[in-house]
Amino acid sequence: MNTDLQLILENDDGEQTPAACTRFAVIWQGKEIWVQTAGNGQLLIGVDVEEGDTEYANLLLRPLATNLVSLQLEMEPADPADLLEDDHVHTDECSH
Numbered sequence: 001m002n003t004d005l006q007l008i009l010e011n012d013d014g015e016q017t018p019a020a021c022t023r024f025a026v027i028w029q030g031k032e033i034w035v036q037t038a039g040n041g042q043l044l045i046g047v048d049v050e051e052g053d054t055e056y057a058n059l060l061l062r063p064l065a066t067n068l069v070s071l072q073l074e075m076e077p078a079d080p081a082d083l084l085e086d087d088h089v090h091t092d093e094c095s096h
Contacts, residue, residue: 003037053078 007019023036031047038044045059055075062070
């Protein structure tokens with residue numbers, strides 16, 4: 001399956017420049033918003049995880065029919081290993 005994205009970048013003068021990539025990011029409010037294909041004609045839109053984040057959100061955009069799309073919000077743990085280490089003191093009673 002082709003994972004290339006065809007982009008059209010437009011500057012303030014209205015000049016358009018075509019580009020192609022497998023994923024791209026937009027920096028918005030200091031966060032990188034990444035867009036990439038997720039397979040089966042779907043787009044995955046997600047925010048980079050930063051230190052201290054416990055979870056992150058992905059948006060999954062699916063085509064349904066002509067002029068219709070489905071948008072699904074998925075919440076994922078940032079890194080399960082980090083969740084175990086935060087403010088946890090290891091003692092004899094730990095189960096790990």
